[in-house]
Structure formats: C-alpha cells, structure tokens
Amino acid sequence: MSGGGAAMESSLLCAKQLLLCCLFLFLWALAAVAEAKTVHEQWDISYQFTHSDCVRKLAVTINGGTPGPTIRAVQGDTVVVTVKNLLMTENVAIHWHGIRQLGTPWADGTEGVTQCPILPGDTFEYRFVVDRPGTYMYHAHYGMQRSAGLNGMIVVAAAPGSADAEPFAYDGGEHEVLLNDWWHKSTYEQAAGLAAVPIVWVGEPQSLLINGRGRYNCSAMASDAAAACNATHPECAPQVFAVVPGRTYRFRIASVTSLSALNFEIEGHEMTVVETDGHYVKPFVVKNLNVYSGETYSVLIKADQDPNRNYWLASNVVSRKPGTPTGTAVLSYYGGRSSPRAPPPTAPPAGPAWNDSAYRINQSLATVAHPEHAHPPPPRADRTILLLNSQNKIDGRIKWAINNVSFTLPHTPYLVALKHGLLGAFDQRPPPETYNHTGYDVYGVQANPNATTSDGLYRLAFGSVVDVVLQNANMLAPNNSETHPWHLHGHDFWTLGFGVGRFDPAVHPATYNLRDPVMKNTVAVHPFGWTALRFRADNPGVWAFHCHIEAHFFMGMGVAFEEGIERVGDLPEEIRRCVSTKGGGH
C-alpha cells in the first residue's frame, strides 16, 4: 500500500510536472505569437580613450565602448535607438546596415542622403522595423566615424513559427564575431591625408580586431610611444569563445573593416556557411571564409576536436598585400584541460595566399540561395546600368570615379531636397548610364584618367527592375586592381554573376544565374572583374550604393538611387536641421 501510495504520489507528481510543463509551453507559444515588441536602446556617443589593440587611442564610442552593444531583436520588432551626441564639436549619423527601412527611409542614417547630421548636444531617435531574421550591423555613415569606433552588430531572430525560420539546427548556441581593422592615427588625420595633394594614403592597418580586441606588439614601438601601449590592458585581452564538446554552434560573422578584405578561419574546425546578409544559403563547407567589409555570414561549426587544447580564431588580410599581423581570438572547450585564456599551442592560421583572386571568386560563385528559401529573380531587367570603377585624378588629387564621375554628397540630404523640390540642392544632371566599354582595356593604365565631380543621382522608375553591372579595372598604377565590396542601401539584390575581365553586354547576361542567386546587400567586385546584380526599385526613398571601403567612398566611389519619392511620407523635422528654410544651396 505504501508502495502503491508512493507510486500514485510519483504519478501525481509526474502529472503536475506535465501540467507545469504544458503551462510553460503554452506561455512560451503565447509570447512567441504575441504582438511584435519594441526594442529600446539608449546610446551616448562620446570620445573615450580605448585600448582596442593595447595601444591607447581616442575613439568615438557608444556608451563608452567600441564596438557598441549588439542590438538583439525578433523579426517584426520595432527597434528604437535614441542617440545622444555628446561629442564636443562633431556631428554623427548612424546607418543600420542591411535593414531595408521599408516605410522609414529617413531612418537609414546616411548623412547627405537621408538626413542632416546629429549636432553635438542633440538627441535623435532612429525608429525602424526589422522585418527579416538574420545577421546585420550598424555603423556611423558620416566622415570616417565608422573606423573611429562607431560600429556594432544587429542580430534578428526568426519569429517562432515564421516561414523565415532557419533551415538548419545548432544545439550549442550562438557566438558573434565582429571583424575590424584598426589604425593608430586618428581618422581626422587619415581623411586630411586622403584630401591632400599629393595624397597621403591611410596605409595598412596596425591591427586586426575581433570583437574590438587586437594585440599590437608593444615592444616594437619606440620608447616614448610605448608608454601608450599596455599589453596587459583588459580591453585588448583576446576574446575567448567557449564551446561544449560535441555540440554545434552558429557563429555570426560581420565585417566593419575600413579597408581590409579578410579571410576568417577557426583553426581545426570546418565551417558550414548557412547565411549571408540575412539570407539563407545552400550550405557549403569551407576551411576558411573570405569576408568583405559590409558583409555578414553565419557558419555552423561542430565542436568535435580535441577538447584539451585551444584553437585560434584568425583573421588575415587578403586582396591587398598584408602589412598587418593576423587578428586572433581563442576557441576553448568546456571541460578541457586547457585554460580558456591559454594561447593555442600552434601558430595562428595564415590564411590563403592574399593574391589568389580565383580562390575568392570561387566562394562568391558557391554562395547561392538555399533551395527552400530561394526568391527567384524577375526574368529580365527594365534598365541596365553599367558602372565602371576607376581610379582617377581631379585637380591633381587621386579620386575614385564611377563612369568617370567622382561622387560627392550634397549638403542638403537628397531625401529632403527631392521631397521638398529643392532643385538647387544638387546637380540635376543624371550621372552616365554606362561608359565607353567597347574595347575598354580593364587591364591597362588609362591614358587620360581625369574625371569630374558630381552629386547628381540616378532616378529609377518605381517598381522597375534594375540591373547594375559593376566593372572593375586597373588603377593608376600598372598591374593593380583591388576588391571593392559594394553595398546597396534600402534593398537586397540578386547576385546574378561574377566574371573576370571586361563585361560584354552582348555575351555575359546569358551566363547569369537566374535559378538560385542569393540575395545580399553587399557584394565583392573582384580584381579586374565584374559583378552583375539585379534589384527591384520598390522602396520609396533615396538610397546610397557605394564601395564599403571607407577611404574609397570618401574618394568618390559611390552613387545614389531615387525611387518613388512621391510615395515617401512626411519627413521628420529632425532630419532637416541643416537645410536652409530659404531653399537648399548647391
């Protein structure tokens, strides 16, 4: 009896537990289907001395740190970021990279395009919906403030039960990896050098950072400068990523580099690529991953190696001749015999040959849409724009130009100028639709590299399908062509094709991948090569499209697109502060 009683008790307990369990599941489901939430962030932007690579440097920080906090939200949430500018004399603007800003084009944070800058002492509210799950980033979009420290990640989870739920599983959890490059010189000096005659190029970064942490070799510094270098500063202790043996982890990777194309590797662990720029890709396995500035990836790794030692996470410069040591972090197994902070017993991976373009193009070609999540592109374009990327000279200054036009931002933001009909605010002549491509030698130094400057923009028919082919070419120096990661605001585009050499409009469109092209917001244009992309101009607003290398955009490597301006709602007063009520001056 007492035995039966005990059994009944036990069974009751079990029922109770089941009930509790059901209740818990019910509440969880309720929460999951509940109305989308609002995610609030309160940010103070200020100068702070930081030690990101152990060397003391004045950085532009968010709430005292760089990188800033990761914004975490669920698909459909509204994100509200209240930005208070506590800089002394400097304005700011922050871009939410990869968020399309459907219905909120004024919240894109692109100074000169979608808003006036935020003045010192001012508070500005960015409010937008994150409508798609995925890995994104944010960063300043004003001067070179991104490189000065104003950057971070955005992680949007799929809403439970959403059709956008991940087509892959991982039982270990997630890790975030934000890649960056870092200079000891201030960005003011870098920008002044870029504008000088002759140009003072920014040069290779002193360090590569992983989650804002790098290690400069203090002992290599001259005695007086070394005082500012502290190898044991906690801010530059390498990030440790802990894993449980046997589990699978999702690593979300984003690059906010100012200049560098990077190759990322987790020593001894193959990576399965499953997402890029918020879109699921047909999984493919790599030993290491090329990540260009402005791109994001998710990879899965299985913690299936010897748990008794640590492993390097390594970031190496590719596409430019490296002048910077490998950026590192540490992968450490829970329960292993190695201390989490112990350096791995091996040398950090050196990455692939920096100048192996073919290796990198192969990755671009391998990145296609996940079969269950393919968004087939429209079969043809209404308009094709051919954009030659070339290095040029204007008034003796080295610039980048698109179809021989070096881009400058207007003082009055396009969005305000177009919405309010301020025709004097920018050059009303549209930039060229193409370049003289017949017989253009993309491998040669051009005889006459002189270009002009303009803040004119492309106006797109609302809803039309636009093809853009980005053509890379030789720079001013012979036998030199770089990788340019182009980023489109306000849209995702289909990556239709990559090629080496001169794009031929009569030949190459036939080779486009119209079956399963992946959608992205940032794509590489490889050395001497071309990249073709397609998008639908269906997001009312004005959108920048530019090389994501900060110095290149500063030197004119960009364009702007307008579409459906007449459908844009009333602009908030806060974005118009720099605009004269007398009408925009040119």
Added chain:
Amino acid sequence: MSGGGAAMESSLLCAKQLLLCCLFLFLWALAAVAEAKTVHEQWDISYQFTHSDCVRKLAVTINGGTPGPTIRAVQGDTVVVTVKNLLMTENVAIHWHGIRQLGTPWADGTEGVTQCPILPGDTFEYRFVVDRPGTYMYHAHYGMQRSAGLNGMIVVAAAPGSADAEPFAYDGGEHEVLLNDWWHKSTYEQAAGLAAVPIVWVGEPQSLLINGRGRYNCSAMASDAAAACNATHPECAPQVFAVVPGRTYRFRIASVTSLSALNFEIEGHEMTVVETDGHYVKPFVVKNLNVYSGETYSVLIKADQDPNRNYWLASNVVSRKPGTPTGTAVLSYYGGRSSPRAPPPTAPPAGPAWNDSAYRINQSLATVAHPEHAHPPPPRADRTILLLNSQNKIDGRIKWAINNVSFTLPHTPYLVALKHGLLGAFDQRPPPETYNHTGYDVYGVQANPNATTSDGLYRLAFGSVVDVVLQNANMLAPNNSETHPWHLHGHDFWTLGFGVGRFDPAVHPATYNLRDPVMKNTVAVHPFGWTALRFRADNPGVWAFHCHIEAHFFMGMGVAFEEGIERVGDLPEEIRRCVSTKGGGH
C-alpha cells in the same frame, strides 16, 4: 624781363603746384571722410597638416594656414567674413574678440550663446562694423578649435581726422606679433582628457609660437616620432622683424594662448606701452610685457641699438611653472652686417621669475587710460556681482565654478532662446549674485569643494551700471592659485582695481581708480587676488564673460549676461539651424 618772365613763370608753376597740392589734399580729405568701406574676407576652414613648431600636426586652418590672415580695416568699416566650413564632420563658430557688435549681437560667433554652429558644407556670413581703432583678434569659440589653429589678428586703423587718432607717433611702421602656445596632442584628445575621470590634464605646451612659428627640438624626440619633425621646414623658420636704424616702430601684440600667461620681450629694446584692447594708455616703459590670453597691446620701440647684430623677440611662460622653452623670433636691422635670419649671438631672454605675482600686478596697476583719451566711468554701480573663482569637483570630475556653479553652454543659443521665448532651453534660475565671502579663506583648500552645474544666466537691466568683482582663491591642491584672464564679450569695461587676498565690499571699493581707469575687454585676475571692473549694460544681446584659458572655460569657468533682449532686431535664420522648431529642449 626775361628774368621777370622767368620769375613769373616760376611763380605760376608754383601756383600750379600749389593748386595741384590743394587738389590732392582735397581729394585725400574727401577719401578720408568718404563713406566707410566694406572689407571682404573669404575663408575656407579645413584640416591641414602644418609644421608650426617643425612637428607635423593636423590643424584647423583658414585658407590652408594657421594663424589665419590679419583682417585690416579702418574705423567705421564694415567687415564681412564669409566662412565656408570644409571640415568633414566638425562644426565651427568664430568670435571677433574685442569687437562689440553694436546692433549685431548675432555676429559675435559664440556657439551656444549667440549662434548655432556652422555645419560642414555650410557657408556663414559674419557682418559687423569695427567702430573703434585698435588691436583685436579673432578665434574659434567652439570646443577647443582656437587651440587647434583657428585664430588671427584684427587691426583697425583710426579714421583720418578722427578724435580717436593715436596720441603717439612712429615713423618706422607697424609689426604684428601673435603669441600662442602649441601642443602635439590633438585638441580632441585634450578635451577627452579634461572630461575623463580621473582628469587627464592638458599639461604644459610643447612650444610657444610667435606668428605661428616655433621650434621644437627634433633631436629630443624618439626615433619614430622624429620622422614627423623637420627642423628645416619653412613653416617653422622664425619670423624676422626688420627695422630701419633710428626709426620708431609700433608692435601690435595679441595673445591667443590656450593656457599660458606670457611675458614678451624684445631683447635690448625698451617698450613704451601705448594701447591695450583698443584703448590708448598713459605711456609707460617696460623692459618686458606680461600678456594674458585674450589681451592685446601696442608698444613703441626705437631701433636705436647696434644694427650689426640681431636681437631676440622672446615669449616666456609666467604664472605657471614653465615646462616649455622660450618662444622666439628675430629683430634685424636693415643695412646691418648681420644676416636677417642669423640667430642673435646671445641666449634668448628668460623673462622675469615665473612666480613673481607682484611684478605682474604692478603692470596691471600701471596700465591706466591716456589722459587725452580717458572715458571717465560712471561714479557708482547699480548692481554689484561678486564672482568667486574656485576649482571644484562634480561627480568626481574636476571643474571650475563661479560661486559654486560650473557653467555649461545650452544647446539652443541664449540669444535665440531669449528672443523667441524658449524657456525650456536653459535653466531659468539665475546663478548666485555673490558667495559667502565673510570669512572665506582664499588661501586655504576648501573643505567641501562640491559644486553644481548650470546654464542659467544673469539678466541685467538695460543701461544699468554693473560692477563685477572677480575673486581668485586657492585651488584643490594646497598653496596653488593661478592667473585667470577674464574676457567680456560685447563691451569694454573699466578696470577699477586689483588687490591681493579677499575682497571686502565694505573696504575695497573706496580704493577704486575712478579717475583714469583704462577700458579693456580682457583682464587678469591674479593669484589669490581680486579684480574689480565696471561696465554699462547698454548693448542689446547676450554676452559671454569667461576665463580665456580654453581648458578652464571648457571646465565651467564662465557666466553669461543678458541685456536689452527686447531691443534686439530679427535674428538671421542662419544662426538658428540647431534649434528645433518644436521649441528648445533643455
């Protein structure tokens, strides 16, 4: 006959010459009394690498240089300076120091007080009348941009025949001497340090500049830093002042130092002080002259020394323990046997003992109005404001405070807020009229140094006579009190008295000099001492009054006065760009 004819011819010729002479004199007089002219200046503000003290440094420049061009005008002229901000992310505002801005309070250039800052890409027109002859200066009044390079001189000549003509003669001409101090660290780093906890003090300057030129000892630099030091760079070649033997010269001297009180000397040449801050003084002779930041002087020197050698112009730090070598330039005689650029054969003058306060107070007391140009002060004040200058702590941060209130600038400029009735734009409580002075020990460290922060301001009855007594005291460290040069915008004041120790309102006013006090716009408050001044609140507008040491103003050492706001005309739209149309937020 022929003789008589020749005589007549000669006499006719003489008459003709006389006529021509008369005509010339008439035309000259006509020109002199002709309508005042407009002096136009077109300025581009940009970052440039400069070598002011031979060390490469990024400076904020005017038309590519620092200091900027001297503005030359004649009394009564209208000066129009069109400022184009070509900085990348940073705003600017420029103050015309010593110009009272009668009728144009919006042109005073004081960010937060009289205008919103000028945004990158914006063009702003400063337009004002220079109504009095004299030596003045201009400089940025935003953040620490003055120290970053944005400064220069204004020289206003007396209108011919004016009652303000100089009561002294000089047959050699004029020379201008702009004194400054110079740091290798950026002003962004300096400001971030001042705001940090614990404070990182700016430290003593690396160099003292005369007309933007100094000489840092390159060989003392560490090897990697030395690459930025070029001892033969033309920008840091010392200025040579050439003189003709036997002639008398006017040297116009101004100090825009960020921190340093200076003593200026021309080796072997006595100086007769004849003007300060645009007012003629009763001439007195000095071997060397103390010049505080924000002050100007004219001195006469006679070129009566051995013309076959050169002489040093020397600038030495006083009042703070010097950590900076003497700033130098060269005086060279025309026709002498010495090369103009040859260093003088002697060591540069070292100046008086840095801590000889009595020596400096004596100069303050010796500086009285020229008998023919004395403006007698009103016999008594309608209101007396006692301002204790003390070093305090707020939230662990070292600050300066006035009557225990550390001054902050409002985001909406006072002028706009008051004219448009935006009461939420700043603290409506007026700051204290006095401090608990009975028994206050100005020589002791205060037990409770905690202060508060406010952007409240003093409102003055229009046309009233106001006395301000600035009381200096001990700092947070024992046995320490510094010199504070206070500058009043929009007015000249009478300098009624200087004393050492605690000011007693029952005793010291009887000692005021009401007979021939000189009028100035900047005056020193000596260590542990007090300075009494009087002005008439008859210039409609809002006016800053503050310590001219850039770091001290940044740390809260200032106040603001409003008077006759209802008499201020319509404000230009250009000064209001930072003001929300929704009303000023606090």
